[in-house]
Amino acid sequence: MNKNKSLKTEMLFRLVIPLIFFVIFDATLSYFVTLHYVDAAYDRWLLDSARSLTQEIKMQDGKIVVELPTAALEIFKWDEEDKTYFKITSSEQKMLAGDSLVPEPIDSKTDWSQPVYFNDKMYGESVRVVSMLVALDKAPEKVFIHVAETMNKRRATMLDILLADMIPQVILILVTGIYLLTGLKKGLKPLRLLAEQISQRSLRDLSPIPETHVFLEVRTLTDTINELLEAHTLAIATQQRFIANAAHQLRTPLAGLKLQAERALREQDLSAMQPALQQIQNSADRMSHLTTQLLVLAKSEPINGGYELVPIDLCQIARKTCMDWVPKALQRNMELSFESPEEPIYIQGDAILLRELLANLLDNAISYGYDNGNIWVKLNNYPLPCLTVEDDGPGIPDIEINKVFERFYRIPGSTGNGCGLGLPIVKEIADLHKARFTLSKSGSKGGTRIDLIFATT
Ligand SMILES: Nc1ncnc2c1ncn2[C@@H]1O[C@H](COP(=O)(O)OP(=O)(O)OP(=O)(O)O)[C@@H](O)[C@H]1O
Ligand SMILES: [Mg+2]
Structure with a gap:
């Protein structure tokens, strides 16, 4: 019905x-x-x-x-x-x-x-x-x-008196009804025309609706639709750029893989194959890391809606993630310390995405920090829930601070298998949680400090 x-x-x-x-x-x-x-x-x-x-x-x-x-x-x-x-x-x-x-x-x-x-x-x-x-x-x-x-x-x-009184009133209702009906028909015509105009558009046509309508209410509607179309055009452009970048990034290790495999096949001796096989493993690692990062980024994009914000305990998530990363820190002889209040800190969040966020920050601190260095993960509940990740590594130069949030950007000379998606992922997840995100120099320790301030539940 x-x-x-x-x-x-x-x-x-x-x-x-x-x-x-x-x-x-x-x-x-x-x-x-x-x-x-x-x-x-x-x-x-x-x-x-x-x-x-x-x-x-x-x-x-x-x-x-x-x-x-x-x-x-x-x-x-x-x-x-x-x-x-x-x-x-x-x-x-x-x-x-x-x-x-x-x-x-x-x-x-x-x-x-x-x-x-x-x-x-x-x-x-x-x-x-x-x-x-x-x-x-x-x-x-x-x-x-x-x-x-x-x-x-x-x-x-x-x-006689009542009829003399009522007849003009009944005529008044009839005349008003007819007048209103024709007025409404005329008044709603622009809406009908607008609906026709929109229904005739092709799916690819995201150009703004021409502002030829005289009524303020219809103008408000077309303005809102135009704003939506503009946002949509922007989102599509961002996604297309991202796909192009991702394809490019995936092509490089794939080409490497192919090349190394051909090289290994040309060798007769197993020991002569070793360097090529090593390269194949490196390229496969890089690709696996890149694919994981791309999937996390796709999940954290608001346009994809692959998240669910529910009340969760930030302390529990952070503690568990830090424990997972201790072995990696130990490989470089680094000390990873965790500090949090006794009581839980509840925020509206997506546990999987928050784990990815912290994992990326810890990965960066471990990858770019000094051997035997320190990493501090701190949680505070006052005045607002706050997560801080700090290290005493070389830090990010001021000139690079804005660039490191661009997708696929890596500071020239950066070590490791990174693909330049870690910090953009962190920013995307922070935005999704409406958390305030700041990157600064870690005061006396001279490294990188990242603060995430969440709104309360
Ligand atoms: N804690 C840090 N200390 C020093 N430099 C850092 C730190 N975190 C990030 N950087 C610099 O910022 C750049 C961007 O970091 P980001 O995490 O976005 O990418 P990545 O680590 O290169 O790749 P990915 O995280 O996708 O594997 C890195 O290349 C690195 O040079
Ligand atoms: Mg990283």
Whole structure:
């Protein structure tokens, strides 16, 4: 199932749904406000009808008399849309006139200082009722007028007002939706064009995308893609250079091997073959070393991703590697000392690559240091985890310090079977661990000092 959402639909939903909610909220609010004003207007007319009846209630010989002329009754029949009913009662609950079914307020605590309005049912129809107390001089009891009216006019007026309010709002939503849809289509067109442009490119085409797009957001996207393409072009160029160098470096010992093998084959006598066989062994050693270094370098290149950074104890790795290198140091009568705190030093790292890093530094210290010399490997945890490898050999001349990190570079006249990849490997692995790497002269000892400062876990 395709779970990718359409940006257009998403944006449309995000804009139109709040708009619909707003309209619903507005309609609800309008309903109650309209209801209030419609009720207020019709209630006033209902009260007028009730008041008109008060004039027909009189006192005659201390008794309450209701005389309703036909003209007064006509008022209640006049309306065609609604039916109006009335009832006049006294406090003794006696019917004085009208329809006895007209509802009255049932609450005994009703405040009669004001007319009382309420909704009820009469003859199966909803009615609005007003009840009022009639102020009569010298009346022996209280007289009430109740007028009920069906609600057809109110409903019709409510509907008219609500429709007048809602129709423009619904049109507004529709127009806004259409406007947004066309706007979004237009706005997203550059993205579609960009996708087409990119899909038509060949795999080898890493040239930047032309900056012809007007929208800032699309420009940001193309800028990011262009930065990525630039980094990619650089990485590919570096890799191609590296492959060319590696091929060249491998060709030399291979050619030597072939030459020496031919020389050995020409000899009849076994003792005469010895120098050629010795050369073959040297070339094979060199090639094996070169191949190992190339593989380590390939593994430590970020572009290859052959590493995994996990919390590891730097002390344990360094101690084990130093122990492995003691026999080599002893061959040159060198002393390899190891100093570390008791407690472990945890860093985010790749154990295999860190072992290779230290192995290269120890190999250099042993290969280029003096016979009977010293090598110190020190670990510190404060303020940050730090690994130091120091020797009291001849050191690296200042002029060479930057060059020794170039791949395949060896200081002219360097001894041994090295191929100039040790320090570039160290730098690559240090970078991968985001460790700060410094190469300096070893103070009083006069040799080389390398410090690697790691970030904490
Ligand atoms: N501790 C050191 N003391 C003196 N010179 C050094 C030291 N470490 C490195 N160098 C010099 O720096 C050069 C580069 O060292 P690097 O380790 O990169 O290559 P390499 O040792 O020649 O070859 P590889 O390590 O690949 O076998 C070496 O040729 C050597 O001359
Ligand atoms: Mg080396």
